[in-house]
Amino acid sequence: MSRLAIDHEYMLRILEKLLRIPSPTGYTDTIVRCVTEELERQGLTVELTRRGAIRAIRPGKRAEGARAIVSHLDTLGAQVKQLKDNGRLELVPIGHWSARFAEGARATVFADSGTYRGTILPLKASGHTFNDEVDTAPVGWQHVELRIDALSRNRADIHRLGIEIGDIIAIDPQPEFLDNGFIVSRHLDDKAGVAVMLAALKALQDEGAVTPVDIHFLFTIAEEVGVGASSVLSHDVASMLAVDNGTTAPGQNSDEFGVTIAMADQTGPFDYHLARKLVNLCKDNEIRYQKDVFRYYRSDSASAIEAGADVRTALITFGVDASHGYERIHTHALRSLAELITAYAVSPVVIKRDFKETSGVKGFTRQPAGEAEQDLSPVIADEALGD
Numbered sequence: 001m002s003r004l005a006i007d008h009e010y011m012l013r014i015l016e017k018l019l020r021i022p023s024p025t026g027y028t029d030t031i032v033r034c035v036t037e038e039l040e041r042q043g044l045t046v047e048l049t050r051r052g053a054i055r056a057i058r059p060g061k062r063a064e065g066a067r068a069i070v071s072h073l074d075t076l077g078a079q080v081k082q083l084k085d086n087g088r089l090e091l092v093p094i095g096h097w098s099a100r101f102a103e104g105a106r107a108t109v110f111a112d113s114g115t116y117r118g119t120i121l122p123l124k125a126s127g128h129t130f131n132d133e134v135d136t137a138p139v140g141w142q143h144v145e146l147r148i149d150a151l152s153r154n155r156a157d158i159h160r161l162g163i164e165i166g167d168i169i170a171i172d173p174q175p176e177f178l179d180n181g182f183i184v185s186r187h188l189d190d191k192a193g194v195a196v197m198l199a200a201l202k203a204l205q206d207e208g209a210v211t212p213v214d215i216h217f218l219f220t221i222a223e224e225v226g227v228g229a230s231s232v233l234s235h236d237v238a239s240m241l242a243v244d245n246g247t248t249a250p251g252q253n254s255d256e257f258g259v260t261i262a263m264a265d266q267t268g269p270f271d272y273h274l275a276r277k278l279v280n281l282c283k284d285n286e287i288r289y290q291k292d293v294f295r296y297y298r299s300d301s302a303s304a305i306e307a308g309a310d311v312r313t314a315l316i317t318f319g320v321d322a323s324h325g326y327e328r329i330h331t332h333a334l335r336s337l338a339e340l341i342t343a344y345a346v347s348p349v350v351i352k353r354d355f356k357e358t359s360g361v362k363g364f365t366r367q368p369a370g371e372a373e374q375d376l377s378p379v380i381a382d383e384a385l386g387d
Contacts, residue, residue: 003285004203004342006335011199012177014038015334018191022108022170024077024094028052028221031073035219038198042205044217053232054219058204060211065355067387068216068233068240068311069200069341070300071193072223075186076324078102078120078146078169080109083159087152088145091120091169095224099141101325105186106172107146113162117149120171181331182256188327192318193243194219196334200341209342212349213238220300228303238354239274239312239387241344242301243337245327246292246317254319256330258288259340262315265294267302271312273351273365274387278314281343287336292317310357312387316340351387 023031032052039046044056054073060066076097082090089109093099102120109116122144124130124137137143146169152158175185183192201217203209216237220228223244233240246254246262254260261278262270282289301313318333349355353363 001285002281002343002346003287003339004207004209006199006203006338007206008331008335010202011195011334011338012331014198015183015192015195016175016177018194019173019175019185019187023073023075024168024170025074025222025224026094027077027110027168027170028074032219032221035073035194035198039201039217042198042201044201049232052221054217055232055234056217058201058211058215058217060213060215062212062355063214063236065238065349065352065387066214066216066234066236067345068218068237069197069243070218070220070229070240071197071243072190072220072228072300073194074221074224075189075191076224077171078107080163080165080167080169082165083155083163084145085155087154087157088147089118089158089163091141091144091146093141094168095324097324098139099144100139102141102144102171106174108170108172109146109148109163109167110170111161111163111167116161116163118146119149120144120146182328183331184326184328186327188320188329189245189323190223190243192329192334193245196243196318196337197341199334200338200345203338203342204345209346211345215345223300223303226298226303228300230303230307233304233309233311235357237309237311239271239314240301240304240309241274241341242299242313242315243341244299244315244317245320245323247294247297247323248319248321252294253290253292254317255290255333256319256321256328257332258290259333259336260290260292260317260319262317263291263293265297265299265302265315267298267305270301270314272367274312274314277347277350277387278316278340278344281340281347285339285343287340287343289336312354349387354387
């Protein structure tokens with residue numbers, strides 16, 4: 001077995017700390033600083049892009065053909081769309097999430113003049129006033145508003161508070177860590193993935209593990225709006241493993257226990273060889289796993305490929321119930337993911353041709369092609385293990 005022991009308590013402490021930091025897309029400076037400090041505490045040198053995406057490289061035996069592991073720091077949120085005559089705020093979402101899950105949420109408005117607390121409510125919020133109309137009101141962002149917890153009875157009052165159109169709003173996570181291992185909170189997507197990566201890094205550092213190539217630990221800041229890992233990869237990276245949530249919903253095969261390996265998302269199949277290598281690592285290391293395909297889902301890997309990065313990509317996930325809503329996960333999945341990351345990091349490089357960005361056909365991978373290639377099965381089995 002090549003998996004390493006994971007400091008479970010550390011992983012949960014980091015997750016709880018991350019959840020306390022508001023980080024809707026566009027308002028990520030504080031969490032970038034927090035994760036940077038933790039990476040430096042673990043002995044890595046950190047590089048930031050202009051906007052704050054993080055790259056921290058753990059040296060291996062060689063730089064070429066590096067492996068990247070990525071998760072995102074940004075979460076869902078909202079922005080002020082209009083200052084309303086009734087002293088409340090019209091909102092637009094940051095990221096794709098339903099106003100159904102915004103109703104009743106406690107929130108913080110970040111204005112230049114300071115922060116204000118408030119609650120997102122349907123336009124008809126009082127049963128004593130609207131009776132059955134409360135139950136028949138439509139769902140949508142145009143049907144909710146934010147009630148500010150300050151003297152704010154009209155538009156002039158809002159101006160006096162210093163709240164302006166475009167101000168960013170963070171939604172309270174309201175985390176609960178239960179004794180049976182379940183965790184319920186908003187923004188587990190993808191702060192749980194960040195915690196998993198930091199726990200895997202700690203295991204590698206504690207063990208003094210030697211990896212065949214450099215491992216790039218990447219943390220992006222705009223995945224929820226589709227930007228993701230579009231500008232944080234270096235040319236040395238040959239493969240990238242995204243860590244994010246899988247959806248445990250009817251019609252899906254994801255689970256809140258073990259690792260869910262995504263075989264495809266809405267952008268198409270993940271790399272054939274890398275995905276199968278991850279499956280084999282799970283088998284060899286007795287890590288529970290299942291496979292899934294996501295129709296309405298994309299991750300950091302999609303943005304990297306669309307930006308022109310010629311890297312093999314794969315996605316491993318922790319099963320989330322009610323994704324982008326009131327999310328629930330289990331610590332079993334988090335530990336399993338961290339173990340798989342450590343096994344992947346120390347595993348040998350099989351496709352050595354990937355050390356170079358381009359080269360000839362020698363060493364190029366093979367995929368099973370039916371009866372005509374049955375005589376090549378030993379070669380296929382050897383070369384189709386992944387990077």
